[in-house]
Amino acid sequence: MPITIAELAASLNAPFEGDGxxxxxxxxxxxxxxxxxxxxAMDPRFAENIAKGAAQAAVLWEGADWQALGLKAAxxxxxxxxxxxxxxxxxxxxxxxxxxIHPTAVIHESAQIGEGTAIGPLVVIxxxxxxxxxxxxxxxxxxxxxxxxxxxxxxxxGVKIGARATIGDRLIAQPGGVVGADGFSFxxxxxxxxxxxxxxxxxxxxxxxxxxxxxxxxxxxxIGDDVELGANVTIDQGxxxxxxxxxxxxLDNQVHIGHNVVVGNHCLLCGQVGIAGSTVxxxxxxxxxxxxxxxxxxxxAGAIIxxxxxxxxxxxxxxxxxxxxxxxxxxxxxxxxxxxxLPRMLSKLKSKG
Numbered sequence: 001m002p003i004t005i006a007e008l009a010a011s012l013n014a015p016f017e018g019d020g021x022x023x024x025x026x027x028x029x030x031x032x033x034x035x036x037x038x039x040x041a042m043d044p045r046f047a048e049n050i051a052k053g054a055a056q057a058a059v060l061w062e063g064a065d066w067q068a069l070g071l072k073a074a075x076x077x078x079x080x081x082x083x084x085x086x087x088x089x090x091x092x093x094x095x096x097x098x099x100x101i102h103p104t105a106v107i108h109e110s111a112q113i114g115e116g117t118a119i120g121p122l123v124v125i126x127x128x129x130x131x132x133x134x135x136x137x138x139x140x141x142x143x144x145x146x147x148x149x150x151x152x153x154x155x156x157x158g159v160k161i162g163a164r165a166t167i168g169d170r171l172i173a174q175p176g177g178v179v180g181a182d183g184f185s186f187x188x189x190x191x192x193x194x195x196x197x198x199x200x201x202x203x204x205x206x207x208x209x210x211x212x213x214x215x216x217x218x219x220x221x222x223i224g225d226d227v228e229l230g231a232n233v234t235i236d237q238g239x240x241x242x243x244x245x246x247x248x249x250x251l252d253n254q255v256h257i258g259h260n261v262v263v264g265n266h267c268l269l270c271g272q273v274g275i276a277g278s279t280v281x282x283x284x285x286x287x288x289x290x291x292x293x294x295x296x297x298x299x300x301a302g303a304i305i306x307x308x309x310x311x312x313x314x315x316x317x318x319x320x321x322x323x324x325x326x327x328x329x330x331x332x333x334x335x336x337x338x339x340x341x342l343p344r345m346l347s348k349l350k351s352k353g
Contacts (some may be wrong), residue, residue: 001025003090005057007072008038009037012086017066018073022057027091030055040079040087049213050188054108059083095120095138095156102139103324114151134171144180159229168225176232179223181260183236183243183277184213214240224248224265230255236277264301282317306332 006020011342017055024038030046031036033039033055041047042057050058050069057073060066066074077083088158093265105123107113116134126145126164131137135153143149145165151317153171158348161167188210197205213249219238229235233251237243243257256274257263263275264283273287276295281287285299293299300317312323322332 004076008090009075011090012075012077012083014075014077016073016075022073024057027087042083043076095136097136097138164220167223174229174230174231177229180221180237181234181272183219185239185259186212187215188212222263277297
C-alpha cells in the first residue's frame with residue numbers, strides 16, 4: 001500500500017527530513033530502487049549504492065547527510081534491524097485473500113466464525129470450533145473439532161490444527177505446520193531393552209524383543225498470544241496434560257515439540273530444533289539451529305543454547321551452553337581449541353619419540 005514518508009516515520013517512531021508528503025509504494029535495496037520506492041541504506045556502507053538506483057527517498061542511519069546523497073526525503077533511524085520490523089510490516093501485502101468465506105470451504109454448522117474473517121478455498125473447520133475476529137485462513141487449512149483460535153490469526157496454506165487445541169490471539173502459522181499430532185508414545189508388555197539400558201547405563205541389555213503398544217494422546221495443545229510457527233513446525237499434543245507454548249514465542253521452520261513439552265514466554269527456537277517429551281523450557285530462552293533437548297529435562301529461564309548443541313541434562317537459568325553433550329559455552333570453546341591443537345601436539349610427540 002502507498003504510504004507517505006511522514007506516515008512511515010511516525011510508525012517507526014523516527015524523525016524524517018525533507019518532503020514528508022512524498023509517497024512510496026515499496027521498499028528496495030538501494031541499487032534496485034525506482035522513483036516510487038524507498039531505498040534501505042541504514043548503514044553507511046550501502047550509501048554509495050543509492051546513486052545506482054533511482055530512489056527519491058531512503059531510510060538512513062542517524063546523522064546521515066541525506067541531501068548529499070541526492071534524495072528528496074529521508075527517515076533517520078538508530079537501530080537498523082529494529083526499523084526493518086516496522087518497514088516490512090508497512091509493505092507486507094499479506095495473503096491476498098478475498099473477504100468472506102470461499103464457497104469451497106467446508107465449515108461445520110456448529111462452528112463459530114468471528115467478524116471480519118477471510119477463509120480461503122478448500123478450508124475445513126470442524127464441529128464446535130471457534131474462530132476469532134479478523135482471522136485470515138488460506139487455502140487447504142484444516143482446523144479440527146473443538147479448536148479455539150483467537151483474534152487476528154494469520155494462517156498460511158496447508159496448516160493442520162488438530163482437535164481441541166486452544167490458541168491465543170495474533171497467531172502466525174507458516175505453510176505446512178501441524179499442531180496437535182499424537183505424541184510419539186509407546187510401551188512394551190515387559191521392561192524393554194531401552195529401559196534396561198537407561199537404568200544400567202548400557203551395561204545390561206538382555207530384554208527379549210517385544211512389540212510396541214501405542215499410548216494414545218488425549219491431552220491437547222495450548223498456545224499463547226503473539227506466537228509464530230514456521231513452515232512445517234510440528235507440535236505434538238500432550239498424553240494427559242497439554243503441550244504448551246507461551247506468549248510471544250517464535251518457532252522457526254521444522255521445529256519439533258514433543259508431547260507434554262512446556263515452552264515458556266518469548267522464547268526463540270531456530271530451524272530444526274527438537275525438544276523431546278515432557279521437557280520444560282523457561283521464559284526468554286534461545287536455541288540455535290539443530291539444537292536438541294532430551295526428554296524430562298528443565299532448561300532454565302534465559303538460557304542460550306548454541307546451534308547443534310545436544311542438551312542431555314538440566315540447564316540452569318541464564319546459562320549459555322554449546323557442544324555435544326552441552327557444556328558451558330566458554331568451556332566448549334576451550335575444548336574446541338584443544339581439539340584443534342591435537343594433530344600438532346601428536347606430530348611433536350612423534351618427532352621426539
